[in-house]
Amino acid sequence: MSVIYILLTISIIIAIVFFFAFIMAVKNGQYDDSYTPSVRMLFDDELVKETPKKADSTKKD
Amino acid sequence: MEVQQFYYDNKIVKKFIYATMLWGVVGMLVGLLLAFLFLFPNLTDGISWLSFGRLRPLHTNAVIFAFVGNAIFAGVYYSSQRLLKARMFSDVLSKINFWGWQLIIVGAAITLPLGYTSSKEYAELEWPFDIAIAVMRVVFGWNLIGTIFKRRQRHLYVAIWFYIATFVTVAVLHIFNSLEVPVSAFKSYSVYAGVQDALVQWWYGHNAVAFFLTTPFLGLMYYFIPKAANRPIYSYRLSIVHFGP
Helix, strand or coil: CCHHHHHHHHHHHHHHHHHHHHHHHHHHCCCCCCCCCHCCCCCCCCCCCCCCCCCCCCCCC | CCCCCCCCCCCHHHHHHHHHHHHHHHHHHHHHHHHHHHHHHCCCCCCHHHHHHHHHHHHHHHHHHHHHHHHHHHHHHHHHHHHHHCCCHHHHHHHHHHHHHHHHHHHHHHHHHCCCCCCCCCCCCCHHHHHHHHHHHHHHHHHHHHHEEEEEECCCHHHHHHHHHHHHHHHHHHHHHHHHEEEEEEEEEECHHHHHHHHHHHHHHHHHHEEEEEHHHHHHHHHHHHHHHHHCCCCHHHHHHHHHC
16 A cells, blocks of 8 residues: 555645646736636637737627 | 737647547447447357457547547647637647557557457556557647647636646556556556555546546536637636636
8 A cells, every 4th residue: 555655745746736836827917807718718810810808898698 | 919810720620520430439339349248248259359358448448548538639629729829839749649649549459359458447558558648648748838838818718727737637647557567569567566556556547537538528618618608607717716626
């Protein structure tokens, strides 16, 4: 059963890496806006402009 | 603002979709044959490569890694290009990912019925394939992370986080479970012995279900369901929180 210490070590290292990545993402402002991304992904703007960013606060139906 | 024009790589997506359909049919037909073997156990008597014990791993590997695996690649290659507003990092890597993965599947379809197996459930393929699978994981991760770095959309949509988690965890699970000592071209022994091996095997087995069959599809659903419904998910904040645990 001693191999469980290896498995636990691997798992905890990965968890810490992801936790760190998450903290960094929050600090970099990735989640400052927790609404727009959900709407933005609906627009593909193929052959049009870059992402509309904001400006789209209209509620459909 | 400068207007940039670029093209998504839809060909690679199509290839993965066709492969998904093909291996889906193959994998499920083998499953059907196995189901018949429950009713008529002597159906394939005398043909060693059609015996139950050899076909079962072929069925599970075909459905999980060929059918589901290609579906994951198809969905990830389609959605991450659109979410990151960038073509995949490298067309060459995309092609290596596709053809390499199909070669591994064909190799599995040949060696498993011939009886070459490491006997680890859901990881039956012998060591040359284990190495090839690890290489394909790295190629896929490299391509995905490269695309993330050259993205035009600063915010990483929640689905992308799921894809990254899938790549990292599946690679780690595969590599640590497959540590083995080769003794010949198609025979190897696990570096873990006895109960240690069983523990590592099911650490892999259960987490493989979580991170190969669940995590990637949660990510894909966060893309394809809002797209299909043409309305945003109920709570984007919740989706981010949900990724945490």
